[in-house]
Amino acid sequence: MTDPRILWAQVARAAVNWKLIAPLLIAVEALNWLAPASTSTMLTEIAILALFAASLNLLMSFGHMVSFGHAAYFGLGAYGFTLAVVRAGLPPEAALLAGPMVAALGGLIFGALCVRLTEIYFAMLTLACAQITYTVLFQWYDFTGGDTGITGFMTPRLGLSEAGYASFALWTVVLAVLALWVIVKSPLGLMIRAVGQDRARAEALGLGARKVQLTAFVIAAFFAGIAGTLYAVLHGSAFPDYAGLSLTLDGLIMVVLGGLNSFAGGIWGAVIYQLLSTFVPKVIHEWELVLGFVLLGICLAMPHGFVGLLKRLGLGRKGGK
Amino acid sequence: MDPILSARHIRKSYGAFVALRDISLDIPRGERHALIGPNGAGKSTFIACVAGQLSGVEGQMLFKDENVTALQPAALARRGIGRTFQISRAFLQMSVLENMMAAHVIASGRWASLSRAIYAERAERACAMLDTVGLADRARDRVADLSLGDRKRLEFGMALVGEPDLLLLDEPTAGMSIKERHALMEMVAARVDAEGRTLIFVEHDIDVVMKIAQRVTVMVRGAVLAAGTPAEIKANDEVQAVYLGGGH
Amino acid sequence: MFWIQLVNGLMEGMTLFLIASGLTLIFGVTRIINFAHGSLYMLGAFMTYELVPLIAPGTLGGFFAAVLIAGLAVSVLGVVFEMLALRRIYGADGLMQLIVTVALVLILRDAVRMIWGPNSLSVPMPDPLMGALQIGQSYFPLFPIAVFAAGLVVVGAMIWTIYFTRAGILLRAGTDDRGMVALCGVNEKLIFTAVFAAGAFLAGLAGGLAAPYGEVNHLLDTTVIVSAFIVCVIGGLGNLYGALAGALVVGITKAIGVMYFPRLSMVLIFLIMALVLIARSMGRQGGSAR
Numbered sequence: 001m002t003d004p005r006i007l008w009a010q011v012a013r014a015a016v017n018w019k020l021i022a023p024l025l026i027a028v029e030a031l032n033w034l035a036p037a038s039t040s041t042m043l044t045e046i047a048i049l050a051l052f053a054a055s056l057n058l059l060m061s062f063g064h065m066v067s068f069g070h071a072a073y074f075g076l077g078a079y080g081f082t083l084a085v086v087r088a089g090l091p092p093e094a095a096l097l098a099g100p101m102v103a104a105l106g107g108l109i110f111g112a113l114c115v116r117l118t119e120i121y122f123a124m125l126t127l128a129c130a131q132i133t134y135t136v137l138f139q140w141y142d143f144t145g146g147d148t149g150i151t152g153f154m155t156p157r158l159g160l161s162e163a164g165y166a167s168f169a170l171w172t173v174v175l176a177v178l179a180l181w182v183i184v185k186s187p188l189g190l191m192i193r194a195v196g197q198d199r200a201r202a203e204a205l206g207l208g209a210r211k212v213q214l215t216a217f218v219i220a221a222f223f224a225g226i227a228g229t230l231y232a233v234l235h236g237s238a239f240p241d242y243a244g245l246s247l248t249l250d251g252l253i254m255v256v257l258g259g260l261n262s263f264a265g266g267i268w269g270a271v272i273y274q275l276l277s278t279f280v281p282k283v284i285h286e287w288e289l290v291l292g293f294v295l296l297g298i299c300l301a302m303p304h305g306f307v308g309l310l311k312r313l314g315l316g317r318k319g320g321k
Numbered sequence: 322m323d324p325i326l327s328a329r330h331i332r333k334s335y336g337a338f339v340a341l342r343d344i345s346l347d348i349p350r351g352e353r354h355a356l357i358g359p360n361g362a363g364k365s366t367f368i369a370c371v372a373g374q375l376s377g378v379e380g381q382m383l384f385k386d387e388n389v390t391a392l393q394p395a396a397l398a399r400r401g402i403g404r405t406f407q408i409s410r411a412f413l414q415m416s417v418l419e420n421m422m423a424a425h426v427i428a429s430g431r432w433a434s435l436s437r438a439i440y441a442e443r444a445e446r447a448c449a450m451l452d453t454v455g456l457a458d459r460a461r462d463r464v465a466d467l468s469l470g471d472r473k474r475l476e477f478g479m480a481l482v483g484e485p486d487l488l489l490l491d492e493p494t495a496g497m498s499i500k501e502r503h504a505l506m507e508m509v510a511a512r513v514d515a516e517g518r519t520l521i522f523v524e525h526d527i528d529v530v531m532k533i534a535q536r537v538t539v540m541v542r543g544a545v546l547a548a549g550t551p552a553e554i555k556a557n558d559e560v561q562a563v564y565l566g567g568g569h
Numbered sequence: 570m571f572w573i574q575l576v577n578g579l580m581e582g583m584t585l586f587l588i589a590s591g592l593t594l595i596f597g598v599t600r601i602i603n604f605a606h607g608s609l610y611m612l613g614a615f616m617t618y619e620l621v622p623l624i625a626p627g628t629l630g631g632f633f634a635a636v637l638i639a640g641l642a643v644s645v646l647g648v649v650f651e652m653l654a655l656r657r658i659y660g661a662d663g664l665m666q667l668i669v670t671v672a673l674v675l676i677l678r679d680a681v682r683m684i685w686g687p688n689s690l691s692v693p694m695p696d697p698l699m700g701a702l703q704i705g706q707s708y709f710p711l712f713p714i715a716v717f718a719a720g721l722v723v724v725g726a727m728i729w730t731i732y733f734t735r736a737g738i739l740l741r742a743g744t745d746d747r748g749m750v751a752l753c754g755v756n757e758k759l760i761f762t763a764v765f766a767a768g769a770f771l772a773g774l775a776g777g778l779a780a781p782y783g784e785v786n787h788l789l790d791t792t793v794i795v796s797a798f799i800v801c802v803i804g805g806l807g808n809l810y811g812a813l814a815g816a817l818v819v820g821i822t823k824a825i826g827v828m829y830f831p832r833l834s835m836v837l838i839f840l841i842m843a844l845v846l847i848a849r850s851m852g853r854q855g856g857s858a859r
Binding site: 060117124129132136246249252260287288291293300 | 667672677833846
């Protein structure tokens with residue numbers, strides 16, 4: 001009989017490959033402090049969207065729940081923070097917590113509805129929930145400021161310098177992604193994957209599949225809310241577009257670009273997508289057109305995305321799910 | 322003897338098609354019971370009804386003297402009904418070991434836990450179970466890469482983890498060689514007897530049925546044709562006519 | 570005011586039905602959700618914008634001819650997309666299929682912006698349809714009524730095609746059991762392409778019909794697809810009559826709702842959808858064991 005200790009370590013294996021990641025983070029930090037302020041802002045946005053994509057990826061790659069409305073929770077995070085400052089009069093530092101909480105609450109309410117459905121109906125309902133969020137943010141002038149959003153209510157970046165805030169955001173995101181990693185590797189993560197792969201099987205073993213899916217949904221909403229909060233602080237503003245369909249599509253594209261069924265996929269996808277969307281439009285005006293064709297090419301020729309490519313080239317951890 | 326499962330007037334139809342018409346069945350505790358019948362007889366539908374996987378089922382289902390008629394699959398599983406599927410449904414993209422661990426996590430009820438301690442706690446039992454079903458050396462392989470027979474074995478092992486009082490096996494030996502079939506079912510029978518569980522299984526191999534089952538129910542077109550000991554069933558002319566003799 | 574809004578609601582419901590029916594047909598046969606269906610609608614509107622001044626401007630016949638040609642042009646584009654992209658991924662992961670259609674959304678949106686610019690355009694109404702019909706004290710605007718009637722004609726043609734032609738029989742067979750069609754010796758690929766062509770045609774037609782009654786711009790795609798999704802969810806995917814009922818419910822609720830709850834009309838529609846979904850999921854509890 002095989003030694004159980006070796007085997008369980010296989011299931012539980014959650015070691016993060018710091019040898020690879022630490023130099024990368026140090027390099028980013030160095031770039032952040034040495035480069036001009038605009039670069040720091042770009043790095044901040046990349047980090048924020050990487051977290052957003054990673055939270056969406058928890059649902060998509062592990063729970064096989066395709067959400068077409070994940071931006072709602074980004075938006076709820078941003079507005080949760082902003083409204084806590086503007087309407088509740090909290091100091092911004094304290095309101096930081098309100099954003100993710102509001103997003104998680106939204107995830108709980110919408111999620112409770114959405115997880116009653118499966119596959120394509122689930123996707124459509126998440127989309128509808130997000131559009132409702134967007135409409136409310138867009139139309140409720142008295143409370144949310146409507147389509148002009150809320151601006152000028154605080155010093156952007158909590159008064160930090162561009163580089164200072166980039167550093168804060170980067171490490172917040174690193175911690176959040178680590179937390180997601182721990183979740184994926186935990187028994188809860190195993191359950192999320194199990195329900196994602198065969199719901200009926202999981203139920204026949206005695207698992208309440210809906211509870212697991214709802215938990216995953218709330219977790220994903222919470223982390224998207226962190227991303228939204230960081231974004232609202234970065235610009236000192238909140239707009240309905242933060243909860244719009246284009247951000248949702250951006251997130252989906254990032255996950256596919258990076259590679260489905262891989263934890264790092266969403267993160268890599270966000271980095272690549274943000275870099276492209278920062279630099280390509282300066283050269284080619286019709287950036288969405290290019291993106292559309294790139295996406296088509298990826299889906300038709302390279303279904304495992306960037307991480308799949310890395311693996312084929314022998315880089316990255318093997319079986320790094 | 323007091324029945325662990327008591328099905329009364331179970332009916333299930335899909336639109337105009339009646340899959341089960343008035344099935345009544347008592348399964349005594351500790352019995353090894355076989356469901357046989359030609360394809361389309363409703364055996365798998367009946368199993369799915371007992372496991373709570375179908376909606377719109379008429380009739381009454383008593384399990385351990387409790388009315389469990391409208392309960393959901395997960396609730397039934399927690400009350401002690403375990404099952405395997407006709408078309409093996411292990412978690413395909415996970416390793417064999419992860420599958421087994423998933424079953425352990427579910428059985429422990431700690432599905433929302435973030436602590437990996439349970440992996441260590443249950444490692445020994447998980448490995449022992451893999452040994453039992455003969456998959457110890459495949460622990461790291463993805464289930465999708467396993468043969469159908471191995472998947473069936475894995476599923477059986479996973480169902481046992483929940484320590485079900487009633488075990489439902491839907492064609493556990495499909496896709497196996499004759500030798501494998503007998504080996505697997507003998508192992509199942511020994512295990513079930515030793516642990517005092519009740520077994521209902523759907524099986525097409527009559528030799529296996531005759532050897533393993535203590536009682537047999539023959540179903541035809543959604544109804545019970547005959548029930549009795551293997552010897553009685555073998556001697557039943559009606560059964561001979563529609564099933565055993567029917568060129569199977 | 571109420572009657573005007575009701576008529577407007579009927580028109581919006583009808584255009585929504587034309588879009589949603591295409592979505593539902595395509596899903597029923599190919600199991601693909603065409604996220605670009607709103608983009609095809611938008612394209613139909615822009616094509617109509619180009620064609621209306623060319624074909625007997627101002628006349629009723631000219632307008633409907635322009636709309637018809639626009640629909641056919643969109644259909645051709647749909648076929649090209651189906652043959653070049655979708656055909657390669659039938660049977661692939663559902664998400665991949667969705668993303669491929671999202672790619673088309675991006676491509677079409679930017680292409681439209683390149684060709685027609687980012688500003689809203691307006692399409693002139695045919696002269697005979699300007700103004701309103703007066704019955705007693707109430708006014709009924711003519712144009713929405715005409716669009717609704719045109720939609721009814723299309724619905725009739727659709728029902729006739731589905732129930733009384735060979736193509737319709739194959740379509741229904743394809744929806745029920747894909748393998749069976751192959752057994753009948755019919756080229757499955759051909760059916761997929763034909764269904765996609767029909768769905769794209771309907772979307773283009775809807776875009777053209779509705780074009781004079783609102784702004785035509787590159788943002789139409791997402792607004793429309795979201796409404797069409799809601800219609801499909803209410804009606805049930807793959808269910809044509811459900812789509813008709815759903816579309817009318819959504820169209821009328823939107824139009825009437827705007828009168829009483831100007832800011833909450835979308836929320837109202839969402840509530841209806843949520844109720845329908847919950848009712849349906851109660852009706853098929855544990856239905857996951859297929």
